[in-house]
Amino acid sequence: MRFVFKRSYDADINLFKHKPQAMWYLALLALVVALPWLLDEFFLGEATNVLIWAIAGMGLMLLVGHSGQASLGHAAFMAVGCYANVIMLERGVPFILSLPLSGVIAGFAGVIVALPVLRLHGIYLAIATLAVSVLTEDFIVIAEPWTGGVVGLVAPPIDVFGLEIDRYGTPTEFYFLCLIVTLVVLAGYRNLLRAPLGRAFVAMRDSEISAQAMGVNIRRTKATAFGLSCAATGLAGALLGHYAGAFNHETFNLVLSIQLLLMIVIGGLGSIHGAFFGAILIGFLPQFIAISRDGISSAFGLGSVTIPGIESGVFALILIGFILFEPMGIYGRWVKIRTYFELFPFYRKDMFKRQKSYLKTERMR
């Protein structure tokens, strides 16, 4: 158990609670930076994939986990970011501009979608965003001159001041590109959460009525949450376009939206860690299944077996398991394990039991 003696208010404002914590995260950063020299090309590609998932996950976590707004349509904003980026690249905009701009465009798209659906809550909001996702898919097909329709587009190689970045040609450079974007989004996210706007998001999630009574403009705050969330998701979409190489409307179908949502639920709603844990799980799960399937079939001499839908099946089982046994997700489990060792031997089983919440004021509108 560690006791932190706070000597100034800055102790609660700083990014890290105490020096050892900062050291741990620094060690993690060092490990992540060293990954290209530790992993072979295939696994480095998978790690890049995890980073892209994590960026999108942070985007959705801000909206669902911290602002309490459901979205089943985030694949649409990944698509907006992805297409915006490649369309700009094709028209000669340098990548150094097109990437941030694709985030900005996706962010504005998010605000535009948010404005009419702001009054909706919970399941209704989920359905509205679902509709946006479906519509976007159709729109991509219709807007053929720009998007290439069902054929899709091919992401051109990235050129940053003469440095060529390509998923297959220079995987290390592409990995670092994704890492930098991840760190930038992460820094902005962390800063937001310790500033008034981040607190307003959380306030809005827990009690809209009293957030309003404290002076939080609910409409504007919701629109901001949507905008920031979609901007991060759009950045992830732009990177995904380069990662996938070629893409069309089917890359950004409904399944992707659902995967994104499941990712943050399994990771642990309401924490940035959750977005990363979920990304690691969702990024490595297909490879894990493929590798273990090959292992099993070769061990029993079955030759190569393909089981259609096994990925979704395993994924669903994991999700059901988490909802039943660990609603706080992987991050929640991690906090419990950590607390167990910190307090050893005084950890009690019911320590994290949900407290009964008291009656809420009836909703006034």
Place this chain on the structure above:
Amino acid sequence: MSLLTLENVTLRFGGLVAVDNVSFHVGEGEVFSLVGPNGAGKSTIFNLISRFYDPAEGDIRFKQNSILNMNSDQVPSLGIARTFQNIELFEQSTVLQNLLVGRHRHRKTGLMAELFFAPKVRDEERRHREVVEEVIDFLELQAYRDKYIAGLPYGVRKVVELARALASEPKILLLDEPASGLSVEETQDMIFWVEDIKKQMGITVLMVEHDMNLVAAVSDRVLALADGKELAIGTASEVQSHPAVIEAYLGTGERIGDDA
């Protein structure tokens, strides 16, 4: 001088007249209490002042300016803070974070500054924290500063509600049943706090309360309501002994079978 004025305010929900032509004014530095049986329209008046409801008729003025053209999220910027009858705290946040949300009306930094956590954001955070710490000292919440609301007992939550409203440095504080569900000792604390809020901090208080001990101990004036109508206004003892008030609470005193 009158800080808050309600003038002939009427609110109807369909056929039900929840607030019927109510007028009163709260003077600066005063503790003004609203009492009355359940359904009298006391909390509805609070929700009218908070602009959650639009009155059908009448006007609500703060320092002579009508607030009816404002949205509910603009009302706090005038210096009107409120608590809720059925605690509306941010459950998954700590006490400290809850109180800092109370500071939201003093937010001066924009989105971009906050994304980069510019030095002025840090300065502002320190300033917010200083005010919040004063409130924590005043209400003796030190032990709970970093505790999550979800794990706090009811009595403490009530105090945190009061603290969050105070953290916004209001001119007028609207307390919706501050003592409901509190123990005798906690109610006693509440009496001292309301007195200190009035005398030390110079904050005007408008209060809805059923506990007549608390009302009598702190109120300068009391307004009794029943079925949305004004019954009586005056000091606590005047109102308590007013025949219309006694009737509203206890009935007319005509016993069944008197004529037999």
